[in-house]
């Protein structure tokens with residue numbers, strides 16, 4: 021069974037490709053559990069002990085994406101097997117995301133990973149000055165390298181071998197233990213999102229929000245509801261590039277995995 025979260029499709033692609041390579045079609049988007057997780061009913065999942073259990077998650081601020089962290093806290097996974105793996109999908113590097121995934125899996129479900137590795141995919145963080153999407157050339161290079169890497173990861177999973185590719189980056193402690201908590205506490209506000217004059221009220225932003233955080237108001241304009249997780253699905257998937265974040269994104273590129 022493969023659990024994944026995604027904003028802009030990179031992690032979905034990794035989950036599906038790994039599933040294809042290891043012959044596992046049981047792939048779960050954790051946003052599909054949203055109502056049970058948020059509604060308090062909780063989620064309980066039975067996984068056969070012969071199955072492989074893989075978690076695929078985008079790296080946000082050198083740690084786990086908020087939705088995956090919340091899912092790991094709330095889900096009860098009934099699994100007595102030993103084939104547990106993590107794949108962290110980043111743009112550049114992952115800081116403490118690996119430790120976080122290991123900690124959360126152990127703390128809430130007593131699951132121990134055989135390995136947690138990272139895969140670089142095109143960058144999607146565009147809501148802060150100084151960041152932005154990759155050039156087309158760099159994005160293509162990352163996608164090609166990721167394909168090679170996913171074959172290696174799948175082989176390691178199937179043969180029960182170690183696989184230690186993990187790009188930690190500089191200052192992991194500072195980024196993972198100080199920047200990450202501050203990022204989660206102070207940058208999740210969606211107040212700066214708005215749709216500009218290019219909006220055609222198609223509702224793609226509403227459909228694609230994994231957190232059900234967008235609706236169309238009475239004038240059929242998107243309205244953000246205050247529980248954003250900053251996956252940036254809305255801004256990248258808008259077909260008219262009409263969604264903006266303050267005065268930062270007007271000239272920035274957009275990307276999602278097609």
Ligand SMILES: Cc1cc2nc3c(=O)[nH]c(=O)nc-3n(C[C@H](O)[C@H](O)[C@H](O)COP(=O)(O)O)c2cc1C
Nearest residue numbers: 026027028029030031078081082110111112113144
């Ligand atoms: C809020 C946010 C924070 C991010 N932080 C990091 C980071 O710390 N390190 C990194 O390498 N990439 C970072 N990225 C880039 C994503 O991890 C990367 O583009 C990933 O492939 C996106 O996966 P997805 O398409 O499945 O959402 C960030 C992206 C977002 C939206």
